[in-house]
Amino acid sequence: MRALELFCGIGGFAAAAAGRGIRVAGAIDQSPSALDVYRLNFPGHDAWQLNLENVTPEELQVFGADFWWLSPPCQPYTLRGAGRDASDPRALSFLRILDIMARMAESALPPHLALENVEGFARSETRSRLVRLLSERGYHLQECRLCPTELGVPMRRPRYYLMASRRRLDPPVLVADMPLTPLGDYLDGNGRDGGLLLAGEVVEKFGKGFRILDPMDPKAYATCFTSGYGRSLMHAGSYLRCAGGVRRFAPEEIARLLHFPEGFRFPDRMTLRKKWHLVGNSLSVVVVRKILEAFPEMNTPLPSSSVKGEPRGI
Numbered sequence: 001m002r003a004l005e006l007f008c009g010i011g012g013f014a015a016a017a018a019g020r021g022i023r024v025a026g027a028i029d030q031s032p033s034a035l036d037v038y039r040l041n042f043p044g045h046d047a048w049q050l051n052l053e054n055v056t057p058e059e060l061q062v063f064g065a066d067f068w069w070l071s072p073p074c075q076p077y078t079l080r081g082a083g084r085d086a087s088d089p090r091a092l093s094f095l096r097i098l099d100i101m102a103r104m105a106e107s108a109l110p111p112h113l114a115l116e117n118v119e120g121f122a123r124s125e126t127r128s129r130l131v132r133l134l135s136e137r138g139y140h141l142q143e144c145r146l147c148p149t150e151l152g153v154p155m156r157r158p159r160y161y162l163m164a165s166r167r168r169l170d171p172p173v174l175v176a177d178m179p180l181t182p183l184g185d186y187l188d189g190n191g192r193d194g195g196l197l198l199a200g201e202v203v204e205k206f207g208k209g210f211r212i213l214d215p216m217d218p219k220a221y222a223t224c225f226t227s228g229y230g231r232s233l234m235h236a237g238s239y240l241r242c243a244g245g246v247r248r249f250a251p252e253e254i255a256r257l258l259h260f261p262e263g264f265r266f267p268d269r270m271t272l273r274k275k276w277h278l279v280g281n282s283l284s285v286v287v288v289r290k291i292l293e294a295f296p297e298m299n300t301p302l303p304s305s306s307v308k309g310e311p312r313g314i
Helices: 013-018 032-041 055-060 089-103 119-121 127-137 200-209 251-257 272-280 286-291
Strands: 002-006 024-027 048-050 068-072 112-117 141-148 157-165 239-242 245-248
Touching: 002 013, 013 024, 013 032, 013 112, 013 272, 024 032, 024 112, 024 245, 032 089, 032 251, 032 272, 089 127, 119 127, 119 157, 127 141, 127 157, 157 286, 200 245, 251 272
Parallel strands: 002 024, 002 068, 024 048, 068 112
Antiparallel strands: 112 157, 141 157, 239 245
16 A cells, blocks of 8 residues: 655654555655654655645645545644644645545546644544545545553543545544553663753742652653653643753654654754754554554555565664
8 A cells, every 4th residue: 555644754654664554655744854854764755845735736646545544733622722623724734635625537536545733623623624635535434542552651632623524434443541651661771861850940930830750650640742842841841850950852752752763863963942943743652553453455464575665874
């Protein structure tokens, strides 16, 4: 199966697709920084920098994809945002794709697609437009909310997922809560706390509002990391107690909590803040793998010799 990643970011879908019956035919994002990370880790994928507000039907069809993965901007639907929904300019790129799909010939429509967004998307006018369009175009639909903690990952990141197929879908994904993997399993063991430490006066002034975790606590779990982590002190993610005081999570640690492979890396000259921004905008790879189980055609692993674009080791 050939897949097209729309709003690909740093490659959460590509990481989830590795080793399955999926070949990523193309990936599109407008962020040059995100694409720098994507291309570094998935050099075999055809990654394009393009503002999807201006995409043409031909540019989507050229990949010959059987499956589209979409992670459109979440800001129009976040609880802390203005809640402008479809009237938010940042929704225009996704609305453009819906407009194209409404006018596509039957033979040009992708047989399968899936979408990820924040929980607020489930209550949006944009979601209503999407569901109405897909139903009119003959897709079978499933919708669900999943969080990595339901799969044993010690990080909260609840998200809305939609799965659609013009053929069939397996029954809805049902997940029994799994015991949490210890948070310490995701952390660096090399003691590199220096650049991550919070100033003592910051902790003293704001610490009561922080979620500060003990890495040795077997029940510890991080709250959702946002793109503002490292810039905003509050409501952007958790902190860790360490020998030197209190520190932020390293971007590589957050990538592990998202279940990117151990070899996943960032360009050498990329700043900490930019790395935090990019992982805060990314996907939970382990949850995406679970979502893909709804599509029977994707449940046949590729031979290891034919898997393209897997993240390279450090």
